[in-house]
Amino acid sequence: MIKQSENADITSLTTFGITAGCGSLFEYDTDSDLAALHSQGVFRRPYITLGGGSNLLFVNGFYPGAVITSRNDSVTWRGLDTDFPLMECGAALQLDRACSLAAEAGLWGLENLSGIPGSVGGAAVQNAGAYGAEFADAAVTLKVFDTRTGQTAEMPAANCGYGYRTSIFKAPENSGRYIITAVTFRLSRPCRANLSYRGLTEALGYDEITAEAASALTPRQIRTAVLAVRDRKLPDPSKAGSAGSFFKNPVVSADEYQQIICLSGMEPSGHRLPDGSIKLSAAWLIDKAGCKTLTCGGAALWPSQPLVLVNASGATGADVATLAAEVSARVRQRFGVTLTPEVIYIR
Numbered sequence: 001m002i003k004q005s006e007n008a009d010i011t012s013l014t015t016f017g018i019t020a021g022c023g024s025l026f027e028y029d030t031d032s033d034l035a036a037l038h039s040q041g042v043f044r045r046p047y048i049t050l051g052g053g054s055n056l057l058f059v060n061g062f063y064p065g066a067v068i069t070s071r072n073d074s075v076t077w078r079g080l081d082t083d084f085p086l087m088e089c090g091a092a093l094q095l096d097r098a099c100s101l102a103a104e105a106g107l108w109g110l111e112n113l114s115g116i117p118g119s120v121g122g123a124a125v126q127n128a129g130a131y132g133a134e135f136a137d138a139a140v141t142l143k144v145f146d147t148r149t150g151q152t153a154e155m156p157a158a159n160c161g162y163g164y165r166t167s168i169f170k171a172p173e174n175s176g177r178y179i180i181t182a183v184t185f186r187l188s189r190p191c192r193a194n195l196s197y198r199g200l201t202e203a204l205g206y207d208e209i210t211a212e213a214a215s216a217l218t219p220r221q222i223r224t225a226v227l228a229v230r231d232r233k234l235p236d237p238s239k240a241g242s243a244g245s246f247f248k249n250p251v252v253s254a255d256e257y258q259q260i261i262c263l264s265g266m267e268p269s270g271h272r273l274p275d276g277s278i279k280l281s282a283a284w285l286i287d288k289a290g291c292k293t294l295t296c297g298g299a300a301l302w303p304s305q306p307l308v309l310v311n312a313s314g315a316t317g318a319d320v321a322t323l324a325a326e327v328s329a330r331v332r333q334r335f336g337v338t339l340t341p342e343v344i345y346i347r
């Protein structure tokens, strides 16, 4: 069934808590509903797809086009009696709900993603990730509605161009073209503990963890540790609106890294990637560029994680965008590094 609302208030459908509205809001349940919207010509006019609204900034407070959002939060299990069960989730299912269901069933694959706000569909676009794991590590197939053809097709996750917070769905030529309606995750009964993020081992109560101790862990224990680490660092969207990390961690070549050291006289925090490039900590750059206490209107940086811009008190989308531009400018001036927003601007 399709529910259509005109001049809808969608403030509560996003996590920034910034007043936002849209020309039309279409809430749908099935792929047939999307086919019906296609027949009505909805996708020939400006539209965006909304998941949990946890990575979006409505810059002007009102988007004049159509907002399309799924209500399908179904979960279907297959092969539960095997070592590698499949869990098919409707696009509207909260990613954290999928993580919780898997962990409670004693299945590995999603535990490190616990606590990431938003929907399974949004995570599939952003390749959401945390603590050494990404959406793409566990996803096997996506059900995708093509708004050009009006057809639904299955797409192997391996063909979705997944990389650091990116996918083919974000490529300019595909912008808005595909609506993800379901995702199938392949989970594992045999232990697959991913402890590559050091803070996680510490949260589990170990300085160093032996292979034997790691193999005795459960997905539920990792989930609990992840949620505890997140709680300490990140704002709870119900208390301080945000869209999580506002910028991506910049990746630079070894030569560029040396240039940054020469320019700034500092050795930026980061870690080397397998191809020799270095992923810098955007939070460190922002801090050392002296941005931590910057504000604009009601927008500010979150004290324990300056990579997160928050709606501290009645911020507008423009306040956040202006603050983000100022942070970027200062980092560029101090380190010669350009920060790329992870958050998607809707105008």
Ligand SMILES: Cc1cc2nc3c(=O)[nH]c(=O)nc-3n(C[C@H](O)[C@H](O)[C@H](O)COP(=O)(O)OP(=O)(O)OC[C@H]3O[C@@H](n4cnc5c(N)ncnc54)[C@H](O)[C@@H]3O)c2cc1C
Pocket: 015, 048, 049, 050, 051, 052, 053, 054, 055, 056, 070, 091, 116, 117, 118, 119, 120, 121, 122, 123, 124, 125, 126, 127, 128, 129, 130, 169, 178, 179, 180, 181, 234, 235, 236, 237, 242, 243, 244, 245, 344
């Ligand atoms: C407090 C906080 C902490 C966060 N921590 C993390 C973190 O640790 N790691 C991380 O990766 N992210 C994090 N985020 C960002 C955000 O939660 C993720 O990017 C999340 O995956 C976005 O999902 P969403 O459903 O909210 O997508 P939305 O914000 O609704 O949309 C994001 C993009 O996906 C598109 N989209 C959404 N659903 C669909 C669909 N079904 N089909 C096609 N396109 C769609 C939208 O058009 C938009 O382009 C955090 C956010 C907050 C507020």
